[in-house]
Every structure is written in C-alpha cells, then in structure tokens.
Amino acid sequence: MAALYLMEQGAVVRKVDQRVVVELEGRTVQDIPLIKIDQVVIFGRVTVTAAATAMFLEHGIEVVYLTAYGKFLGRLQPPAPKNCLLRVAQYRASLDGAASAWLARCFVRGKIKNMLYVLQRSRREGAAIDEIFIQEIKKALKALEGAANVDAIRGVEGVASAVYFKAFGEMIKKDFSFAGRVKRPPTDPVNSLLSLGYTLLAKDMTSAVNTVGLDPYMGFLHRQRYGRTSLALDLMEEFRPVVVDTLVLACINKGILKPEDFHREFGGAVYLQEEARKKFLVQYETKKNSEIRHPVFNYQASYRRCMDLQARLLAKHLTGEIDEYPPLVWR
Amino acid sequence: MVVAYDVQDDKRRNKVHKILKNYGQWMQFSVFECQKLSKEQFLRLRYQLEKHIKPAEDSVRYYILCEGCAGKVIRIGGEELRREDVFLV
Numbered sequence: 001m002a003a004l005y006l007m008e009q010g011a012v013v014r015k016v017d018q019r020v021v022v023e024l025e026g027r028t029v030q031d032i033p034l035i036k037i038d039q040v041v042i043f044g045r046v047t048v049t050a051a052a053t054a055m056f057l058e059h060g061i062e063v064v065y066l067t068a069y070g071k072f073l074g075r076l077q078p079p080a081p082k083n084c085l086l087r088v089a090q091y092r093a094s095l096d097g098a099a100s101a102w103l104a105r106c107f108v109r110g111k112i113k114n115m116l117y118v119l120q121r122s123r124r125e126g127a128a129i130d131e132i133f134i135q136e137i138k139k140a141l142k143a144l145e146g147a148a149n150v151d152a153i154r155g156v157e158g159v160a161s162a163v164y165f166k167a168f169g170e171m172i173k174k175d176f177s178f179a180g181r182v183k184r185p186p187t188d189p190v191n192s193l194l195s196l197g198y199t200l201l202a203k204d205m206t207s208a209v210n211t212v213g214l215d216p217y218m219g220f221l222h223r224q225r226y227g228r229t230s231l232a233l234d235l236m237e238e239f240r241p242v243v244v245d246t247l248v249l250a251c252i253n254k255g256i257l258k259p260e261d262f263h264r265e266f267g268g269a270v271y272l273q274e275e276a277r278k279k280f281l282v283q284y285e286t287k288k289n290s291e292i293r294h295p296v297f298n299y300q301a302s303y304r305r306c307m308d309l310q311a312r313l314l315a316k317h318l319t320g321e322i323d324e325y326p327p328l329v330w331r
Numbered sequence: 332m333v334v335a336y337d338v339q340d341d342k343r344r345n346k347v348h349k350i351l352k353n354y355g356q357w358m359q360f361s362v363f364e365c366q367k368l369s370k371e372q373f374l375r376l377r378y379q380l381e382k383h384i385k386p387a388e389d390s391v392r393y394y395i396l397c398e399g400c401a402g403k404v405i406r407i408g409g410e411e412l413r414r415e416d417v418f419l420v
Binding site: 002003004005007017019022024029031033034035037278281285286289 | 372
C-alpha cells in the first residue's frame, strides 16, 4: 500500500468509479485504483470533492493536511477503532507517574541507542566523530536508568540529543554544513530536511497508533497539550535516528539533494523547492517500504510495518498481555 | 497477475475495461496487469467480471504470476509500468 502525495496547488481530487483521479487545470494528471493507496497527504491548496472524501472515509483511508511548506495542520480520520478498554488502560498508565516513567524510559532508551548506532556506523564509514561524543551519549544511557521520574528522563533525553546533534555535522560530507538543531522555522537546509522528515514520520506514527486503537493525544514522555499527538511523538523517538536522520544524511551525502534545491524565505526560514521536495518524498517512501529484520519478531518487515508492530507491542503492554515494551533497537 | 479478455459486444467490453481499471493498469488492447491484488480483491474482481460477461461468447483469462516470475516480464515499447510504492502529484 502506498501514500498519495498531493503538492500541485489548485489540484482537484475526484472519485471516478473506484478510482482516485487527480485533475490539474482540467487535465487528468493521475488516475489510480483506490485499492493501491492507504493514505492521502495534502500540501496546501488542494480540493477533495465530497464524493472522494466519502470514499476515503468508507475505505478507511486517512487524509492528512499539511501547509504548502509541510507543517502539520490536521487529519481526516475514519472512525476510531472501538477498543475502549485499551484506551482506558492507556489513560490509566498515562496518569500514573511510575508507569509513565517506565515507558518514557523505554522510548528514550530506544532513541539513545539508535543515535549511538547511527554515530558508530558513520564512524566506521569514515566520519570524524570524536570519541568524546560517543562517551557522552553512553553516559547519558547510564544516567537514564537512574532517572526517577519523567522530568528527569526528559532531561537525559535533552542532553543526549544535544550531544548527538553536535556530532551530527561531522557526518555530512558534501557542500552542506550543520551547526546544531534549529526548528520552527529551520534556518538551514539540513534542519529543514530534518523538520520535514520528522513531520512525515509523525503523521505515519499517528496513523499506526490510530490503527491499533490507542489515543494518539495521550502520551507518556511528551506532556499532554491540546492538539499535540503526544503518544505518536513518544513512539516516534526510537525511529527518528534510523529512519529520518539516516535518510537526510543519505540524501545529502549521495548528492540526491543539492544546495540549490533550497530557498530562503523572508525571515530566514529555509525550505525545499517544489521538485526537490518530490524527490525527498520519494526517498522517504522508499525508506519506509524498505525491509529490516525486526529484532523481537525476527522476521523481515518494512519500517512502515515496524511502526504498526511497535504500536501493537505498546498496546499489549498496556493491557497487561506482555510485561515489557521492547523499543526497536538497531545493532 | 495478467488479465486478458476477449469480449464480442462493445458495450460489455467497455464494462469489463472499466471494472479492470479499478484493479490494475491497462497495458495494451484487452490486457491488464494487476499488481499485488489480495485474495479478497481478486475474488471481488472475478465476481464483478462474471456478472457482465457471457461465457458462451466471451472469455477472460487470469495468468497469476509468482513473485519471481513477475520480475521476469520482458517489455518492448508500449505502456510503462506504473510505480506503486508512492504516488506524487
């Protein structure tokens, strides 16, 4: 199953039979069977007709709305699964400090281990990453086990990420530089790619969480905030380094994206040009569909499937079917 | 899977063509390729086609290719195979 990305401003999405037809200025530019897609992602000003909307909802296809620049706006979602018992278990754990801390530690452990994996792999491939960074992150990993509550865990996560992004610049080979993580808005190309990548990952994680029947808004590591998909952000932590960061590095180091593919907005924000963004989306989808061996189940699964599996493992843990939540860790 | 059909009546042929478009890609006259149909989708397609064709006059053939064979298709000219892991507009 694939995602349909709509970026052409002014495009119209129609239902014809059991197909999705995209028109641009009266011309048909895309005509695909509905059964081929499981998600529609809209950037900016794209019209979806009422018939098409109804068809998406009927077939459980979600529609994600982003601004023309790729900032998340909202989603049109088929009815939530009816598993209210699971959601009660989730809320109970979310309101319980000890249970939250235990889970938050799992997510952060996964993230830090994966950051370490990305750094060490790059070093083997010749990046000049100082041993100090590796040691600092290992220290954070130890400190994590002693962190008593969610606030302390957030602190450890912050420290580890800061060190990681300090080392991140060393992994970039070509004509790009990276001084540190900058967001809202990103002010250099690398940060702009990271931000777009995380937005895409967040939308996929949210749909994984929805599919399993969990409430994406009630998290453990991330504080509850109106309209923030905290749980999706929690589960996303372990995927960030291996899915988005390595993807961004590959796009830059392999020369798939070049400095002239970016443009600077008034006010300093940096975004990808239209054509280059399409390239990045294709790379992201390819990555998502690429297969790895899942460490717990020990079979080949795409990253997309792994997101579902992790959400399912979390659900099983919350309802008491399994004792542990094993984060997805690369070796 | 490759679906080939031979339908006498124009009206019925159009109908078959329209149904198949919902499941796969039109490659050439009377030939469709349907990538990765699930069992359920295949049954539904068969059911829909069987409603319209007259077995006495028409025929529909399904050639189901295994994953290894699907990669061995040789093409010269004609319709490009649509990539199906992501759709961009």
